Amino acid sequence: MSPLKTLADTDLRALSATAAALPRLRKNLNLHPALEDPVQRLFNALAPGTYVRPHRHADWELMLALRGAFSILIFDDAGRVAERIELCATQGTLALEIPAQTWHAAVVMVPETVMFEVKPGPYRAVAEQDCAAWAPAEGVAAAGLLEQWYRTAQAGEQAPAW
Template sequence: MTIRIDRAMLDALVDAARGSARRRLHRNLHQDAAEPVQRLLIAIEPDSYVVPHRHSAPGKRETLTLLRGRLGLILFDNGGRVQETCLLEAGGEVLGVELAAGVYHSVVALDTGTVIFEVKAGPYNPALDVERAAWAPAESAPAGRDYLAGLHALFAANQA
């Protein structure tokens, strides 16, 4: 089956993300969690907090390619200190990244309507796939808003 990733698909995903409680939404392109390659589109809004996390299983590299908008990527050491940031811009200098397994990371949307294409090794097992950072606030915690603001501040010079 051919799946076309077109403007209408991205527009619908962005609209759905804007209406979701988490202010982000994904659409799987793979048929099920058992597939050896997981491929998905993620629409994310600037007020969506992605808890720093890592994929520790060997071979769980993650590739992010920006299709729309601007995205800030933050890499952390095991204690939560920022080690590196990277600005991804659709049509810009950096369009995507490949992350090694075991690296704590988070992303922040810097534009409304930002869309990412993500690829990582499967199969997907929710119990084992993601390790959330113990040093970062939970997504639902009140401190998450302040933490998100701090992540955005890392890219303040790049804000439009």
């Protein structure tokens, strides 16, 4: 068996279908062999409506639009949108590298969106202090309202109080 890893468009479609059927509306497929790997490489299929709480990482993170379209919102410490970056697999911006300690969230604009992510490992779950205190936790009713706000939020706008 070859050590080469390949992924076809049909695999991405299947990953997207799985994501759309899950409660969180997302599903990742890791290329790295273990969570301890020094370079994390993964496909992340996301469906519209998935809520990504604003968070930050100790290291940089690279995102590449493979299918569909999504936006990355960059926030200041108080929850004001500093920048909105639209990523699309077919036009415009394809990739974005987010610096360490940058508050950010993603909003999915179309079905069957897939991003490819690369970040330093090993894997570390986002700690509570690295989740924005001004944003609702995943799974609470207000999270869906904030996800709806993400869809049109622009630079200079303040995240609503929850």
